[in-house]
Ligand SMILES: Nc1ncnc2c1ncn2[C@@H]1O[C@H](COP(=O)(O)OP(=O)(O)O)[C@@H](O)[C@H]1O
């Protein structure tokens with residue numbers, strides 16, 4: 001359980017102000033327009049060297065979250081590439097990696113054919129899968145991913161969400177994304193972020209067409225069918 005008692009970040013022209021938000025174990029998805037504050041919120045949770053942080057009272061299981069190396073695996077929105085093989089990249093952020101943990105991650109993310117390549121030469125979607133495999137090997141209690149579906153085709157978007165669903169009973173996952181249909185289909189909770197303020201976390205079933213329309217400043221409709229949700233533009 002990751003609890004934000006208070007987080008206040010102030011840049012020159014933008015601020016985040018959050019009080020009393022708790023992300024419980026499970027898949028917590030953050031939605032919101034470009035520039036709404038999703039990435040700033042995640043950097044605020046991490047806390048290191050974020051210049052605008054004015055107040056940061058965040059707890060992990062009732063202990064102040066100061067230093068996240070044992071707690072959070074974090075995948076930022078942009079990740080620089082450099083010359084390193086996929087195999088070395090997968091294990092470089094974990095101390096001891098068992099052969100079985102390595103093989104399981106390689107298989108789960110369908111990257112066995114890539115392990116000898118440099119990460120510089122992967123497509124966007126391949127690199128994303130390699131990054132998520134690296135996180136899964138770290139086995140930390142919190143996984144935080146900024147824009148998870150970026151670069152992934154339809155099949156891998158669903159596979160990635162299914163991976164998170166399988167991890168959800170054992171971890172606290174916080175991920176931002178743009179695909180509201182995918183989010184409402186897979187999430188345990190949804191948090192809407194706009195103008196540095198949040199609504200939620202709340203059950204996906206509590207998210208209404210009106211809430212999304214206000215959040216994105218667009219006439220949106222939510223339709224729920226057996227097991228999945230569809231968000232579409234009302235006037236098309
Ligand atoms: N280091 C910074 N200094 C000043 N403004 C920033 C900084 N980082 C982000 N911002 C501003 O904060 C706002 C929210 O950005 P961001 O959190 O990246 O939004 P999102 O991830 O929801 O698209 C934007 O207006 C952005 O320009």
Ligand SMILES: [Mg+2]
Pocket residue numbers: 038039040077146
């Ligand atoms: Mg962002």
